[in-house]
Amino acid sequence: MKGAGWKGTVARTAGRASRLSGRGGTSIPGKVLLRLDRDAIGTLAAGLDRRAAISATNGKTTTAAMAHAILARGGAQLVHNSAGANMAGGIAATLLYGRGDTGLFEVDEFWLAGVVKGLRPQALLLGNLFRDQLDRYGELESIADRWAQIVKDADPATTLVLNADDPLVADLGRERWPAAEQAAHDSAAGAPGVLTFGVEDTALALAGLQHASDSTHCRRCGAPYRYDVVFLGHQGHYHCEACGATRPAPDVRATAIHLDGVRGARFTLTTPAGSADVALPLPGLYNVYNALGAAALTHALGAPLADIVAGLGAVAPAFGRAETVTMDGRELSILLVKNPAGANEVLRTLALEAGEHDLFAVLNDNIADGRDVSWIWDADFEHLAGHVRRATCAGTRAAEMGLRLKYAGVPADRITVVEDGLAAGLDRAIAGGDGRLFALPTYTAMLQLREELTRRGITGSSFG
Template sequence: MSIRDKFAITVGKSAYWFLHTFRNGGSSFPGQLVERIAPNALAALGKDYDTIIITGTNGKTLTTALTVKALRQKYDQVLTNPTGSNMFQGIMTVFMANSRRKGEKGLAVLEVDEANVAHVAEQLHPKMFVLTNIFRDQMDRYGEIYTTYEKILAGVKLCPEATIVANGDAPIFNSKDLPNPKVYYGFNLPDEGDTRADVNTDGVLCPVCDHILHYHFNTYANLGNYFCPNCGFHRPALKYTVNSVATLLPTRSTFDLDGHQASINIGGLYNIYNTLAAYTVAREFGVTGDQVVQALSGDETVFGRQEVINVDGKKVTIILVKNPVGLNQVLTMIHNDPQPYSLAVLLNSNYADGIDTSWIWDGRFEDLDYAAMPAVIAGGHRYKDIALRLKVAGVADDHLQTAENVTDAIPLIQQIPNDRIYVLATYTAMLELRKALADKNYVSQQLVNH
């Protein structure tokens, strides 16, 4: 470690201590300071760690949290970024905030923003890349899905010996010939014949011949057992699989996970994919299947991801939404809830959310029964946009309440007559809501990383 690196890290650790002691945190500023002084300091911070990078459009935070839980069945020291601070500076801060016992190799499981994979990989040289999915998301930052994949590949190509753990049901992850060892996971469901994805789905063109892909079964969006009837391109062989789904409720899912009966206290088909990804990583690192299933069956809350907060006796479930595919999966999940509930949608358009909010028009808000809801709330910086979208979806004017700021939604939530509320929020809206609830002592400022 150079003198410059040592000095920069000392400055960064001091800034971290001050911010967390007197200012309730600061997940990226210490990393920004270090990078300005010593741009390559992350390499020094991470040199004694085996690193796993988890990236993709949806599911990074939950997959990271589940992977850490599973790996801790075998490994004592697992460093991670539990709150989703996944840019380069935030990752730098994570290493400064954690200490490793001397003489032991550490294990780092890091959620990494797609556009930051190359920068992080260049310095940490990870042992494994975990690719969850790629969907249209934040067009102003990423562009189309193929552009996003190229950003990820720029990092993967720096580490040709790293193992790629990829969602085998995503055609894009089978579209490039890479020298890396590969492990694919996916769903192994009964053959439904020759089907196609919905017409409004990205990523369903064959990467070999540009013919529209067909499916033996399609789980959602462009995921499933795909094949090209024109040139023969098809899904690769899967090493780890979900073989059946027995229960799919908003608060619980049970399924056959590679021959083990698994249960997670979180809803959504997409979260079964996240669980399978975590299972795959842990198995590749030597954790037994039984150990993984036991580890993933706990009740720990994940920061802002279907986190349930008690607000004056009301169960407020916060769910991050940021693109059409993820939004539609969430809407499907809550549509299947047999219990009465109300709805709040909080839309911001800061850089971290994506400035372009047109994606809300691709969400199937029309699927919900608004007449059965005691209240519907539209809030956030772009409350007028989401209010209009909800009105078009069928919410009556006299049934819709608006909150010009995220914090203004809290008293409206407190006044809702029923005791279950789903809050769909973009990233910065979720952070604002959690902070406001923490200030009112409804929730801790940060979640403990179990």
């Protein structure tokens, strides 16, 4: 992008120096640029015709990839932080090096306020809020309060794209209209400046709230929500009997959903522009939610329904998000697990697969994972225990992962704990078995796995 001048030159030089030193350079140029010019994101973004931002606890990388696939079909030239650098420095670096007419940025939940202020997106997607890295970000309500302030401060021209099924997120739409108008919009679509999305297929409902359910009390009055339908964690159809708050009717919705194990999903997509069938090459209900978010966001940016359907049908998985590679004659599918709600959906998807499975579970407690790994006891590994043939556990907390699987009901003689590093664990997991191996890594373990597969020549260079 143009407009950085000598400051951009200094930032690019810093990035080259960082790469030459072997430390990488994805975010360094942006960090340097922001120290030189605190308004750099706004200055660089001003040259884009369209700008969109995506934030969520789960799924923002995949949702952004879906939106990219849709917008590219319409001829957009994307400036997109596809490498996953989603804090302010990474976004500034993406703008510094980017060439295009449309900005598409996934943004870390904690950094969203500053990015939105500079970016001034035409569309802002807020996907979900789940318990994740509490030692880093605090309780969900504190993040919801930050997001509420972002919504209040956002440009009135920004369209809010909100998950109707997540009560913490859906409630943010109230910030967009006066109190006197709230009742007219609480239970109906069409609120000004707000586009909502959600699942309407009650056949996929769970029996009740899971252990991983987080947002179960009304932000308006504090009373517990009554759930009529639960789909994923605390996402579903809900209402508050105390104050009357209720799930808004979604503008973009999915019906007739069919989940085909790890292979993909099919559903009928309805938007304000019409309805069409979608064949999604990514698995799980969680990816149906990601697809709905991407469809709503791109609809807000003017994408036609045909491009939305075609883009969703052609999207490729981001690394670690249901990507499959071949190693030593075996398929290795990599499914990121980083918090209870996300892990439960991965486990739910694997449970749909026939037969017994080989698992490679890698649990790290590095800063980017969150030091507190007690979340694994809230994830329902019990659902998969009867489907496990072999489980190899690695990572900085390999022993605790092994213990969790044992208590979930996996026989002890089917669990192997490898404490000699990820590479040794991968060798142990891949050897002696047959069929597909499912890797379940936490965030930094996923990055390490990518580096190891690249070192062995199995995947391309890491993150661009």
